[in-house]
Amino acid sequence: MSTSITNIKDHRLLSATWLASPNFNERPKGKNGSMSVDTIVIHNISLPPDEFGGCDSDGLHYVKALFTNQLDWSAHPYFKSIEGAEVSAHLLIERDGRVTQFVPFDKRAWHAGKSSYLGRPECNDYSIGIELEGSDFQAFTDEQYIALTDIITAIYHAYPKTRRHLTGHSDIAPGRKSDPGEYFDWMRLRQMINQNSER
Numbered sequence: 620m621s622t623s624i625t626n627i628k629d630h631r632l633l634s635a636t637w638l639a640s641p642n643f644n645e646r647p648k649g650k651n652g653s654m655s656v657d658t659i660v661i662h663n664i665s666l667p668p669d670e671f672g673g674c675d676s677d678g679l680h681y682v683k684a685l686f687t688n689q690l691d692w693s694a695h696p697y698f699k700s701i702e703g704a705e706v707s708a709h710l711l712i713e714r715d716g717r718v719t720q721f722v723p724f725d726k727r728a729w730h731a732g733k734s735s736y737l738g739r740p741e742c743n744d745y746s747i748g749i750e751l752e753g754s755d756f757q758a759f760t761d762e763q764y765i766a767l768t769d770i771i772t773a774i775y776h777a778y779p780k781t782r783r784h785l786t787g788h789s790d791i792a793p794g795r796k797s798d799p800g801e802y803f804d805w806m807r808l809r810q811m812i813n814q815n816s817e818r
């Protein structure tokens with residue numbers, strides 16, 4: 620049995636490094652007053668685009684700086700184009716498989732933007748957002764697939780309704796978003812998740 624299924628406590632992934640983002644709010648309550656999390660959205664992000672591991676002068680990874688409103692917009696010409704953005708995700712998986720959590724899973728992170736999944740708008744309301752450090756034009760690393768598999772297995776266990784709804788940003792915001800991109804191997808991920816749950 621994989622140990623990863625016990626890896627979430629109090630809506631936090633125990634194996635992740637915690638770095639609080641101010642960019643979140645409450646999820647809307649459902650009809651019966653309960654919070655509903657039933658979807659996982661996969662993204663890619665890199666700052667600047669297609670460059671990995673970049674850090675500011677304090678050694679803070681640019682993506683972590685963005686998600687915590689600490690990005691110096693003047694540090695790179697591209698950053699000007701996103702100046703003032705207030706965004707987040709629940710999790711970031713770096714190229715080496717390191718995982719950072721920014722928002723507890725029961726709170727609403729700001730990762731999807733204008734979106735719709737199976738006819739339901741506002742995917743941020745009911746989804747968990749996972750960012751892979753990557754781009755639409757490069758393969759993801761083995762370490763990222765391994766970390767993502769363990770994380771999804773843990774999320775499936777903690778939030779069973781998510782088992783039926785694993786999707787990508789490009790699927791919930793078609794025409795507007797292209798991530799995680801054609802290099803993201805959905806087949807490989809699904810096979811790894813299945814193998815993990817059989818263990």
Ligand SMILES: [Zn+2]
Nearest residue numbers: 662663788798
């Ligand atoms: Zn995205």
